[in-house]
Structures are given as C-alpha cells and as structure tokens.
Amino acid sequence: MSSQPIPLHLPGEEPAEKIGVYVCHCGTNIAATVDVAEVRDWAGQRLEDSGVVVSRDYKFMCSSLGQELIEKDIKDLGLTRVVVAACSPHLHEGTFRGACKRAGLNPYLCELVSIREQVSWVHTDRHAATDKAKAVVSGGVERVVRNTPLEPLRVPIHPATLVVGGGIAGIQAALEIANAGFPVYLVEREPSIGGHMAQFDKTFPTLDCAACILTPRMVEAGGHPNITLLTWSEVVDVKGYVGNFVATIKKKARYVNTELCTGCGICQEKCPKKIVDEVYEAGLGYRKAVYTPFPQAVPKYPVIDVPNCTFFQKGTCRACEKLCPTNAIDFTQKDELLTVEVGNIILATGYDLFDARRIPQYGYGRLANVFTSLEFERLTNAAGPTNGDIVLRDGKTKPQSVAVIHCVGSRDRNYNNYCSAICCMQSVKFAHLVKERTGAQVYNFYIDMRTTAKAYDEFYQRVLEEGTLFVRGRVAEVTDAARLPGEAGKLIIQVEDTLAGKQRRIPVDMVILSAALEPRRDAKQTAHLFGLSCSADGWMIEKHVKLDPVATMTEGIFAAGCVTGPKDIPNTVAQGAAAAARVLGMIQRREIELEPIKASVNQEQCSGCRICNNLCPFNAILFHEDRMVSEINPALCQGCGTCVAACPAGAISGTGFSNEQILSQIDGLLMLNVARQSAAVAA
Amino acid sequence: MSDHFEPVIIGFTCNWCSYRAADLAGTARMKYPPNVRLIRLMCSGRLDPTFVIKALAGGADAVLITGCHPGECHYIEQNYKALRRHLLLRKTLAGLGIEPQRVKLVWASAAEGAKLTHEITQFVDEIRGLGPLHWPQSDANGHSQPAETEVTA
Structure with missing residues (x-):
C-alpha cells in the first residue's frame, strides 16, 4: 500500500x-x-x-x-x-x-x-x-x-464489422453496413442464413409470404461484395476491445469444395440416408445426410452431416462423391480456424422455441395431434413437408376443428413471466390460415389479446369477422379421455371461459400450441464469449432498455433482434438497421475516446518481485530481465486493477x-x- | 450493546455486475436497510485487502465485498483473486481478534438486484446481531480477546 x-x-x-x-x-x-x-x-x-x-x-x-x-x-x-x-x-x-x-x-x-x-x-x-x-x-x-x-485514450476504429447470426436481424444489419461501403463478416452456425423467418409461410398482419420478402435479402447478402459470408461457422473466441476486436471463427468442414460445387443438388438427391430434420422442418420432414436446409438456401452449397453420413460412420457409400458432376465432394476437409479483425460486433443470435413437452397437461409429444407453432408454420408452408396442406399427424386427414392455445410457456410463473410478444398475432394468423385452407372451426384460447403494432388490431378484427371463436381463459388441460357424447376420438380442451364464467370442454381435431420464445440454450456461453450479461430470464441485457436498446454494456458490441427479448419481424428488422446505424456512426468517427483507466508501474519503486506478472489475464505486464522491473503495456491493460491491489511495494498505480x-x-x-x-x- | 445499534457497513462493488445490480435494485424500487455505503471499483480484483482493514479501522462495523459470479468476470478471472483475498482476510482478521464474519463476499450479476437486496438485508441483520466492532484494545473490559470463531476455509 x-x-x-x-x-x-x-x-x-x-x-x-x-x-x-x-x-x-x-x-x-x-x-x-x-x-x-x-x-x-x-x-x-x-x-x-x-x-x-x-x-x-x-x-x-x-x-x-x-x-x-x-x-x-x-x-x-x-x-x-x-x-x-x-x-x-x-x-x-x-x-x-x-x-x-x-x-x-x-x-x-x-x-x-x-x-x-x-x-x-x-x-x-x-x-x-x-x-x-x-x-x-x-x-x-x-x-x-x-x-x-x-x-481519454484515442484508439482507431477498424472499419470491418462482425455480425453474429444470419437471421433477418443479422442480414438487415449486414446489408446496411455493406451498402454503406464497409466490410462485414456475417457468421451463421447453420448451413444457410435465413434464421427462423425462413421457416415461416405467411407473415402477419399483411400475410405476405416470408420467403418472398426474405429470400431476396438472403441472396443480396450472399452475393454482396462487402459481405464475407461464413455459414456453418461459429465464433469461438473474441479478444480486444471497441474498435479493435480480434475474433476467431471456426469454419466447420462442409466436406464440399465450394470452389467446385455448383449447387445442382444431385448429391442430396442421390444420398441414400434420410434423417428427420429437427431444425428447419421442426421434426416434421426429412433431409439427407448431405443437405442444404431448403432449396433457396444461401449459400447454395450443401454440407455433410458427419454423425449421419454412412461414409463417415461405416466407411462405405460415397454415393455423393461418385455422382457429383464437378467432383466437389471432399471427405478430407478439416475444420478451419479463421481470425478476423473487426472494430464492432453485432450480436443477432435470435431465440429458441419453448419446449412444449415441459407442460405435460397440454400433451405435446404424447397426443399426436398437438402441434407446436413452429411445426404448424412448416405444415402451412407451401415448400414444407405437406406442401402446405394442413393435415393431422397421419399426413392425410383434414381437421374439422382446430384449437390454438396462446401463451404456452409465456406469462406463466412456472415457466416464463414475460410476454413473448408475437404469439397473439401469430395465433390470429394461424386461425386465418386454417379457416382459409380447411374451412375448419377455429377456437383461440387467450389470456389477453395484445395487438399493438401497425395494422395488427385490424387484422385481429378481420379474423374475428371470419368467424374464429375467441375464448378468454388459460387452458387447463388437453386430453383424449372422452367423457361426453361427441368427444370420442377428439382432443378435448378443458378451459374456464372467464368471460362466460363457466367451465367448458371443447372437442377438436387438432391443437396448436403458441409456444414462448426463449433465450438460446447456449445464451450464457455466448454472453461469456462476448463479455455481456444476461438478465434473470436469460436474454442479453441492453445498455438502456428504452434509450439505447441496441447497444450493450460492452462498448463496440451491439445487439439486434430477439437476442435481447422476444420481437416480431418489423421490430427485429428495425433493430438490425439501428444496430448498423450505431456501428456506421462508430466507423465514421474513425477513432474513439476510451476511459483512461489503466495501471502503470513506477519503475523506481518496483522491486522486480514479479507477483503482478501472473495476475494479469491479458498478458499486459512484461518483465524487463535486464533491469529487473515490470512494465505495463497500456494498449493491452484493461484497467481491472488487480495488479494495483496485489503489488506489495505499492509501485503500481491505477488511474481513476x-x-x-x-x-x-x-x-x-x-x-x-x-x-x-x-x-x-x-x- | 444497545438495542438500537445500527451498523455502518462499507460495500465494494464491481462496475460491471454488482454495481449494476445495485442500480437495478434501485430502478426496481427494491428496499434494503440504509446501513451499507457502496464504493465502485472496476473489478472485485481491485480490492486491496488494506481497503478492508482501513474501513474497519476507520469505524466501519463490517465490509461487504461483491463481484461477478465465478466464470463471469468481465476481466476473465480476477474475481477468483478477490475470493482468495477474502479467505486470507478472514484468517487475518481472526488473528487480529475480529470476528471474520464481519467481512462477507457475495457474487451478484447485473441481473441480480433482488439477490443483492436480500444479501445486504441479511448481512445488516447479522452485523446487528454481532454488535459494534470493537478493536480488541478497546474491548469493554480493556482486554484484548481473540475471536471466537475459527476460520476453516
């Protein structure tokens, strides 16, 4: 001291x-x-x-x-x-x-x-x-x-940006920055960009087709001269600070030479191994062991799924290799580590769907005709497993009556307290699509209707007029145990109708659960990797929820879309653009002032004991063997002050x-x- | 000891987690007793044990040290250094005849306003129970006495 x-x-x-x-x-x-x-x-x-x-x-x-x-x-x-x-x-x-x-x-x-x-x-x-x-x-x-x-310390801002997550938020952010003339690395862990939006059929409230509005953006991002697209890749390490981050990206082996591949799709056609597609098709459809998740995938190059590939598991097959017209299949590829320097990072890693099995009384996974919202999206999608036919799990029967249950895993103190923001509108959209395509009677079970954005309530009114029945009350149970006439072979919704003030049992053929949006299962690891914090719910914390919703507590790292909480597509796109605007502002400044909180060694007082040397996690302290004193490199020092506290001679001081x-x-x-x-x- | 003893506690917080937890507790209008006065450090690793000794010597009845959860340090791992220093401090204090439980270490992330509130409330209660800090020489009987609690950490 x-x-x-x-x-x-x-x-x-x-x-x-x-x-x-x-x-x-x-x-x-x-x-x-x-x-x-x-x-x-x-x-x-x-x-x-x-x-x-x-x-x-x-x-x-x-x-x-x-x-x-x-x-x-x-x-x-x-x-x-x-x-x-x-x-x-x-x-x-x-x-x-x-x-x-x-x-x-x-x-x-x-x-x-x-x-x-x-x-x-x-x-x-x-x-x-x-x-x-x-x-x-x-x-x-x-x-x-x-x-x-x-x-204040002035540091230059590297003009390149790392965008993590290739959903609509990440695509929007990457395009905004790239169109302004600055380089972007867009990293996506799946084989294609597109995210959840690529799985949807229609989008509320305008009912335009998701693919029609998303795929042009995907193509633009994929071919943009300023965007380096890194799909089937994950960020594994981030070092540095605002303006000067160094990110290490693992490019997983595709086993397809992208220089040679034309994306003709013959390998996918000929691959004999069929696997249930749990990601893109939400478990309703199949893909091959060599695959692109969907025909409009960007990039067009497939990947080989090693755990399911016969060659990798048994050493035989090689059908794709034999039949590829351009000899693009390369089983010898290895994972690559790529290091990129960037000035700013935008995190747009999105959400995971709530696992509806966690609410056993709704029967998902036990009662065949209970579907999750994402499964239903795939059912209605013209490019989906049923070509857009809304049918029961048997693949052929059209439902006569359908129940849509809101707030599954949201606004529920047993699961998530928050409102998932999109479910009301999504459920109203489901009601409309079911009605339009099957003519079935649709019941929506809701707690409160939340239709707060532009043209949302008008859409709700329209669906009300179409004859969808809205029952206010949280569903107690979905069961196949028939008690009353007319219930045999049906799924029965047991619910208290809080407007009518009575218990009701409503038999239906199909149940759709509007499941909550939840933080990514690995959100904590992501937060740790980027030096951010998660809220108690697990969403990333923004710098200020109202006044700075796309910045984070860590300078130079921004967040867009559902990574900070549930959002609909318009809000997600707005956030992607907003994060890009913030990044462009940083790049235009060329340099940024940093808090001058740094440690330094008074070399007169340093006894050369080297206690501080091993305490620094940033390797900022170097030891001069010749003079037997330590010195701190201010460019590497992050200002935590641990060495200041540890120096027995009191030779290290920390500014601020x-x-x-x-x-x-x-x-x-x-x-x-x-x-x-x-x-x-x-x- | 008076029934109305209200301890004075100095709290050290980390800029990235517990200070923000304190901010969150405020924003959410959570309530805790006013006995703790907080100091912001950039990291719990900045906590020089001397700060604690000086605070206790200067009239604080207890010291609260807060930092990020293990594995969540903004500076990678410096909270582990705080953990080590805390354990050493407790031993040192016991050697000086001061109840080691007067120095408490709490992990609180930026999201844990409620946890920080709870920990502060509990700590204030514990110190109320312990009574004012008398350095051994200022013991009521004028005798220096060793602390009763052994540190086993």
Whole structure:
C-alpha cells in the first residue's frame, strides 16, 4: 500500500481545491425520500474544510439549466473539482463530465455519486436516507480531491464489422453496413442464413409470404461484395476491445469444395440416408445426410452431416462423391480456424422455441395431434413437408376443428413471466390460415389479446369477422379421455371461459400450441464469449432498455433482434438497421475516446518481485530481465486493477481508481473528514 | 450493546455486475436497510485487502465485498483473486481478534438486484446481531480477546 490519505491542508488553512457540490432532486425521485436542502446545507457547512466552496440543489441537475449552473460556477468561482449527487454514474456521468469540459475543467475532476439508485429508491426512512446521502456526498468530496486530470485514450476504429447470426436481424444489419461501403463478416452456425423467418409461410398482419420478402435479402447478402459470408461457422473466441476486436471463427468442414460445387443438388438427391430434420422442418420432414436446409438456401452449397453420413460412420457409400458432376465432394476437409479483425460486433443470435413437452397437461409429444407453432408454420408452408396442406399427424386427414392455445410457456410463473410478444398475432394468423385452407372451426384460447403494432388490431378484427371463436381463459388441460357424447376420438380442451364464467370442454381435431420464445440454450456461453450479461430470464441485457436498446454494456458490441427479448419481424428488422446505424456512426468517427483507466508501474519503486506478472489475464505486464522491473503495456491493460491491489511495494498505480482515491472515499463515507474537523474545532 | 445499534457497513462493488445490480435494485424500487455505503471499483480484483482493514479501522462495523459470479468476470478471472483475498482476510482478521464474519463476499450479476437486496438485508441483520466492532484494545473490559470463531476455509 502506497500512502494513506493525508489531509491536504491543516484545519484553518485554505484548502488546496475549490469544490462545488450539486445535489439533484430528480423531480421527486430523490427529493421525496432525501431532504435535499439539508444535504446541500450540510455539505456547504461541514465539508468546507475539505474544500467545498459552493453547494447547490436543483430540480433536474441533468437538464441544460442544471448543467449551466455548474458551468457558470466553474467559470465564476474557479472551481477545481465538482461533485454531483444524483443518479447512477452509468446514466449521467458523461453528461456532467461534458458540462465540466465545456467550462474548461478536466472532465475527470468530476465525480457523480448515486443518491437515487443507492439511496432514495431503495430506502424509505427519510431521516436515515438523508444521513446516508450526506455520507455518500462526503465520500465523493474526499475522493474527488484525489482525482487527477486525465486525457481519454484515442484508439482507431477498424472499419470491418462482425455480425453474429444470419437471421433477418443479422442480414438487415449486414446489408446496411455493406451498402454503406464497409466490410462485414456475417457468421451463421447453420448451413444457410435465413434464421427462423425462413421457416415461416405467411407473415402477419399483411400475410405476405416470408420467403418472398426474405429470400431476396438472403441472396443480396450472399452475393454482396462487402459481405464475407461464413455459414456453418461459429465464433469461438473474441479478444480486444471497441474498435479493435480480434475474433476467431471456426469454419466447420462442409466436406464440399465450394470452389467446385455448383449447387445442382444431385448429391442430396442421390444420398441414400434420410434423417428427420429437427431444425428447419421442426421434426416434421426429412433431409439427407448431405443437405442444404431448403432449396433457396444461401449459400447454395450443401454440407455433410458427419454423425449421419454412412461414409463417415461405416466407411462405405460415397454415393455423393461418385455422382457429383464437378467432383466437389471432399471427405478430407478439416475444420478451419479463421481470425478476423473487426472494430464492432453485432450480436443477432435470435431465440429458441419453448419446449412444449415441459407442460405435460397440454400433451405435446404424447397426443399426436398437438402441434407446436413452429411445426404448424412448416405444415402451412407451401415448400414444407405437406406442401402446405394442413393435415393431422397421419399426413392425410383434414381437421374439422382446430384449437390454438396462446401463451404456452409465456406469462406463466412456472415457466416464463414475460410476454413473448408475437404469439397473439401469430395465433390470429394461424386461425386465418386454417379457416382459409380447411374451412375448419377455429377456437383461440387467450389470456389477453395484445395487438399493438401497425395494422395488427385490424387484422385481429378481420379474423374475428371470419368467424374464429375467441375464448378468454388459460387452458387447463388437453386430453383424449372422452367423457361426453361427441368427444370420442377428439382432443378435448378443458378451459374456464372467464368471460362466460363457466367451465367448458371443447372437442377438436387438432391443437396448436403458441409456444414462448426463449433465450438460446447456449445464451450464457455466448454472453461469456462476448463479455455481456444476461438478465434473470436469460436474454442479453441492453445498455438502456428504452434509450439505447441496441447497444450493450460492452462498448463496440451491439445487439439486434430477439437476442435481447422476444420481437416480431418489423421490430427485429428495425433493430438490425439501428444496430448498423450505431456501428456506421462508430466507423465514421474513425477513432474513439476510451476511459483512461489503466495501471502503470513506477519503475523506481518496483522491486522486480514479479507477483503482478501472473495476475494479469491479458498478458499486459512484461518483465524487463535486464533491469529487473515490470512494465505495463497500456494498449493491452484493461484497467481491472488487480495488479494495483496485489503489488506489495505499492509501485503500481491505477488511474481513476487509485489507492488514494479509494482510501479517501472510505474516509469520506465513514465521515472521518467531519470527525477530524470537529476534533480540530474542539482542540 | 444497545438495542438500537445500527451498523455502518462499507460495500465494494464491481462496475460491471454488482454495481449494476445495485442500480437495478434501485430502478426496481427494491428496499434494503440504509446501513451499507457502496464504493465502485472496476473489478472485485481491485480490492486491496488494506481497503478492508482501513474501513474497519476507520469505524466501519463490517465490509461487504461483491463481484461477478465465478466464470463471469468481465476481466476473465480476477474475481477468483478477490475470493482468495477474502479467505486470507478472514484468517487475518481472526488473528487480529475480529470476528471474520464481519467481512462477507457475495457474487451478484447485473441481473441480480433482488439477490443483492436480500444479501445486504441479511448481512445488516447479522452485523446487528454481532454488535459494534470493537478493536480488541478497546474491548469493554480493556482486554484484548481473540475471536471466537475459527476460520476453516
């Protein structure tokens, strides 16, 4: 430990710094629980010896008038330090630093202490909250005295972007950036881009065909000169920081030479091995061991599915190799690791469908004619396993009556509390499609109808007029145990009709479960890989849910689409474009200012013990054998401060979070400054 | 000990997880007792054990250390260093005659406002039960006494 805080001046002597304290009311957010005027007066009087020369309060410190107040004081009173007691630094640190900078004060001489998130919003006792607010202000004042002027680090922004996930969000983002003239790496783990949208038939509320609007975009992305398409690939490592990421991408072996392959499809035709397609066909259809997920796949090149390929498992067959007209099959291919440098990353990894087996009373997986929403999408798709015929599991019988159950796994405290956002509209669309193609009677079982976007409610009204019956109530059970006449051979929906106020049993032929959208099963690993956080539900956390919905807490990493929560296609596309706009803004700036939070070694003090050397996970500390001292490479240092804490000689200091700053803040929080002053007065 | 003893606790938070958990607790208007005063560090790995000793010497009755869950550190693995230091600190404190449970380590991700709230509430209760921190020399009888609890970690 280097030094303990020493009072900067003796009691009665003029303090070295002139500090302004600004206490925010935040309307009533702070003022309702904290006596702001008392904190203001207290700071002005009791912290005078620490250097406080002015203490003010204001309704909204972050407003332009509030900021001008601070700027004016800096200029008129010659303030050398500023403490703002308001909200979390994660919200407005930049705002107040900006105000200081405009007034000519180094922005790092400003401290924002939180008396909203950490005081007024979490405490109820006004007296105790006011006392704590004083302590927090006192901590900020003591700390700010030890702040040093810093200059932000400027780093260049690499113009290339990595987009992870080739669904509609990723495609949109990649196209926006590529069309603006900058290079994009679009990584998709499946053999083709397209994502969930490629599985759908019609899209609500306009009922345009998903393929008709999606495939042109896929083709454009696939052939764009600025887009490097990496399908059948996964990001396995990400290093670096905003502007300068280095990503390692595993290109899984396709066993197809894409230089030679023409995408003619003969290999798929001739491959003797048929496998149930659990991904694209949602388990309803088949594919071969060498396959493209669907005919319009981008890229057109197939992949060989090793666990199911007869050659890889038994060493025989090789039908595809023998029959390929261009000799493009290459069983010797190996996985490749590709390293790319990018300035920004957009994460658009989408969602997984809730596993409806988790609700056993709905019978999915047990009762043949219970389908999930994704299965139904494939059933209605003209390119799907039934060529668009809506039939029961036997593959031929048309249903006479169909039930669509909303909120399966959503808005349910046993599974997911959140609303999956798309299910109401999707279920209404299902009702329309069933009615149109089979004439069956359709029942929709809903809790609340949520039709909030453009033309959504009009579509709902239209489907109501078509004669679909809407029953309000959560379905208790889907059963095949007939009790009443007319129920034999049917699936019976047991439900409380909460509008009619009675229990009902409704026999139907087919049940569609509008299953929840859930975070990807590997969302946690993805979050870890990119240094992001997941919410308790498992969705990635955006920087600000309202004001910065496509940025993440990690600078240079953006998120678009369902990776941050359930979204419909219009919102997903908007987010893809928004994330791209943010990235383009970064690229256009060419360089970015980074927080200058770095550690450095005082070589005079370093004893060469090398304790710090092994602590750094970024290999930023190098040891000079000749001089027997350690040195920190500022380009590699991420500023965690672990080495600062570990140095037994106190030779390492960390800017922004120095020992002096933290120890002084502890003193302030414990009111030792005030105690010293009182002792001096008593003496 | 007075029935109305309200401890003063200094809490160290990580910029990336627990500080944001505290923000979340605020945004969600969760409630916890006002005894804990938080300091933001960039990482729990920044926590110099001296900070804890100084806080206790300066009048804090306890210290809360919070960081990212193991495996989720923003700086790859520095929270493990905090974990080691915490264990060493407890031994050192016991050697100094201070109840080691006055220093608590809690993992809280940015999503765990509720967990942080719960842990703070519980910790404040525990310290209320322990009573004010008297350094051994300022023991009521003027005797220096070793801590009663052995550290087995």
